[in-house]
């Protein structure tokens with residue numbers, strides 16, 4: 001938490017982890033306690049970021065995109081988002097709940113797409129400046145469960161990012177677990193295969209402890 005009371009929490013996890021449901025639940029808990037919550041996401045979160053999101057996920061022009069261009073587009077969306085939404089929100093004492101942030105880049109572009117660690121981490125640092133989440137919640141599910149859930153939910157064809165094979169999502173999952181092990185002070189991993197209610201209870205317990213919300 002900052003001096004202004006601003007709280008920045010990012011959610012991470014692979015496709016079908018159930019993080020969107022948990023973000024909505026956590027927002028309700030904060031709002032019930034009178035906190036102003038900003039729900040936002042990456043890629044996206046600003047008009048520019050939402051255009052970039054379209055390019056990354058749905059536009060015909062995005063198919064055939066090389067991993068280097070993909071990395072830079074995610075970073076461009078993030079740079080704008082940090083300066084237009086996240087930093088001002090934290091500075092004015094809001095609770096920012098962000099669906100994915102820089103760890104998605106480390107894991108998807110770095111670990112799963114196998115881009116070298118150095119450009120990935122330096123581009124991440126350049127994009128975020130000093131806006132690091134106070135807490136990052138990983139909603140962890142085995143890749144098979146996540147993909148089965150995502151397939152059930154998809155009303156139309158999978159988007160460009162959802163067309164990878166199972167090994168890709170296994171790397172994504174392992175990438176998050178490795179990051180959490182390396183940075184236990186920032187990360188909280190919750191078992192996303194549990195009932196929605198139980199996952200929400202575990203997350204709220206962690207949040208109240210971390211931010212001394214009583």
Ligand code: TMP
Pocket residue numbers: 015041042043074100101102104105106108109161162
């Ligand atoms: P989602 O918002 O439905 O989770 O879709 C975002 C997709 O983009 C998802 O497949 C994860 C991927 N992604 C990256 O590869 N790198 C990133 O930095 C971010 C934010 C998302």
